[in-house]
Amino acid sequence: MQIEQYNMPDELYYEENHFWVREEGDLLVMGMDDFAQIMAGEIVYIQLPDEGKKLKKGKKFAKVESGKWLGKVYAPVNGELVAVNEELETNPELINDDCYGKGWMYKLKPSDMAELQELIHGPDAVKEWLLVEIEKYAEE
Amino acid sequence: MEAKYDFERKYREQILQCSKCGFCQAVCPVYGATLRPSLNARGKMLVLKEVMDGKIELDDELIETLFQCTTCASCFENCPSGVNVPDIIKQVRTDMVHMGSCHPAFTGMHDVLEKHPNIYAEDEPEDFDREHNKKAEYVFFVGCVGLYREDESTEATLELLDRLEVDYTLLDEVCCSGVLEDVGYELNEDLVHKNVDRILATGAKTVITGCPYCARTFNNKPQYKELKQKGVEVLHVSQFLKDFDFGVTTDKVVTYHDPCDLGRHCGIYDEPRETIHKIAPNFVEMRHNRENALCCGAGGGVRGGYPKNSLAMARKRLQEVEEAGAEILLTECNSCVHNLSNAKLRKQRFKVYNTTQFINELMDDAE
Numbered sequence: 439m440q441i442e443q444y445n446m447p448d449e450l451y452y453e454e455n456h457f458w459v460r461e462e463g464d465l466l467v468m469g470m471d472d473f474a475q476i477m478a479g480e481i482v483y484i485q486l487p488d489e490g491k492k493l494k495k496g497k498k499f500a501k502v503e504s505g506k507w508l509g510k511v512y513a514p515v516n517g518e519l520v521a522v523n524e525e526l527e528t529n530p531e532l533i534n535d536d537c538y539g540k541g542w543m544y545k546l547k548p549s550d551m552a553e554l555q556e557l558i559h560g561p562d563a564v565k566e567w568l569l570v571e572i573e574k575y576a577e578e
Numbered sequence: 579m580e581a582k583y584d585f586e587r588k589y590r591e592q593i594l595q596c597s598k599c600g601f602c603q604a605v606c607p608v609y610g611a612t613l614r615p616s617l618n619a620r621g622k623m624l625v626l627k628e629v630m631d632g633k634i635e636l637d638d639e640l641i642e643t644l645f646q647c648t649t650c651a652s653c654f655e656n657c658p659s660g661v662n663v664p665d666i667i668k669q670v671r672t673d674m675v676h677m678g679s680c681h682p683a684f685t686g687m688h689d690v691l692e693k694h695p696n697i698y699a700e701d702e703p704e705d706f707d708r709e710h711n712k713k714a715e716y717v718f719f720v721g722c723v724g725l726y727r728e729d730e731s732t733e734a735t736l737e738l739l740d741r742l743e744v745d746y747t748l749l750d751e752v753c754c755s756g757v758l759e760d761v762g763y764e765l766n767e768d769l770v771h772k773n774v775d776r777i778l779a780t781g782a783k784t785v786i787t788g789c790p791y792c793a794r795t796f797n798n799k800p801q802y803k804e805l806k807q808k809g810v811e812v813l814h815v816s817q818f819l820k821d822f823d824f825g826v827t828t829d830k831v832v833t834y835h836d837p838c839d840l841g842r843h844c845g846i847y848d849e850p851r852e853t854i855h856k857i858a859p860n861f862v863e864m865r866h867n868r869e870n871a872l873c874c875g876a877g878g879g880v881r882g883g884y885p886k887n888s889l890a891m892a893r894k895r896l897q898e899v900e901e902a903g904a905e906i907l908l909t910e911c912n913s914c915v916h917n918l919s920n921a922k923l924r925k926q927r928f929k930v931y932n933t934t935q936f937i938n939e940l941m942d943d944a945e
Contacts, residue, residue, distance in 0.1 A: 480885070482885035482886065482889070482920075483885075483889070483920040486924060488924075503920070505683065505882060505885065507698075508698070508726065508727060522924075524924065527923055527924065528923075
């Protein structure tokens with residue numbers, strides 16, 4: 439779904455800090471959404487923690503940096519980090535080029551897949567949320 | 579012919595003194611990352627000679643060449659003709675800014691400091707759960723990178739000062755604004771006054787800085803002369819800590835990266851090593867060390883203006899950590915820690931710390 443200039447695919451789940459999540463078997467794949475990558479500008483660094491890191495829902499587990507902006511990455515669910523996109527170590531701009539594809543960031547093993555349903559999902563919910571976000575950042 | 583620009587009036591003889599020998603090319607981090615001869619000091623001096631001869635204009639087309647310099651001073655250190663390239667580059671940038679030609683990232687930094695108290699436009703500083711602006715023997719001045727990018731390292735430094743029972747206070751500090759002079763602007767007088775007033779209000783006679791650049795700015799810029807006039811000494815934390823005994827050691831192989839702002843710009847090479855020798859008997863030097871240390875690539879606004887090249891410079895430095903077989907890379911600058919940590923590849927298993935953070939971790943482990 440296109441919301442203003444932002445591409446927000448319907449099938450994805452969204453965490454409120456603008457990271458998307460999708461199911462892949464018993465894992466979750468996670469990355470930055472289009473709104474965030476446009477707001478951030480050229481991404482220059484993504485922290486890629488070691489696999490096995492325990493994740494607590496809502497707690498910071500990594501950082502993303504662009505120019506003069508530093509973003510924190512929060513765990514969308516409880517679980518464990520099982521893979522990272524090592525391509526981003528030397529090509530962080532993949533997030534700007536293809537945030538839902540080659541710019542994926544992390545794969546997580548959730549403790550309870552049902553927690554996925556607590557994220558923002560579905561065209562109406564995503565649109566309602568994003569329009570508020572667009573207004574909020576326009577004020578800043 | 580009358581000189582058109584201030585850089586020519588001040589530095590014409592030095593620019594003409596460049597013998598084009600190329601010693602600078604071998605040590606220039608920007609050349610190392612880009613392999614473009616126009617970007618090393620010799621290339622920049624050739625370009626400036628053309629400008630002085632009236633063959634080319636000092637305009638936007640030269641931004642890429644003249645704003646891409648970390649001001650690390652490796653070229654100056656190795657120049658047989660004694661050409662002070664960092665000072666020349668800073669003056670050229672000032673001339674360009676006066677004419678309205680500036681890298682957008684640096685214009686942005688200047689504009690941010692007109693409205694915000696730090697270079698990151700952050701309005702909610704980390705307070706580290708400690709008292710600010712109280713009467714104390716020392717002020718600990720963190721610096722922007724330590725406040726907003728390497729706050730974990732700063733927290734560890736403060737824990738170490740607490741362990742050593744240092745009577746210090748934090749400040750409601752604002753950016754020292756020294757970096758503005760690197761990128762063609764002047765220090766921000768409002769920020770200078772806030773820092774000076776707040777430091778003096780604590781009654782402290784010594785300021786300890788976590789950032790070597792802040793120490794340089796406080797000690798060398800005339801805008802901060804009131805500190806010296808009122809008897810306030812400014813030390814970098816590495817100078818302050820050299821006489822302490824920490825009572826901990828590590829068996830790990832440790833190496834040390836000389837930050838340009840502490841080393842080549844202030845001549846502080848021994849104090850950090852004295853401290854490290856106390857805690858790390860297995861200390862090794864990297865191939866390039868002390869006056870010849872490679873720059874991490876973060877300085878002179880390059881991390882903000884040319885982040886990819888900046889990280890490429892850091893990766894060259896990290897190759898030397900691997901060559902040295904070190905398990906721990908210590909340094910004394912949050913900007914260096916930040917750039918080197920960001921550049922470190924996952925397959926590189928050594929760890930990067932400020933020395934203070936590493937000592938604090940050793941003390942944690944010993945408890």
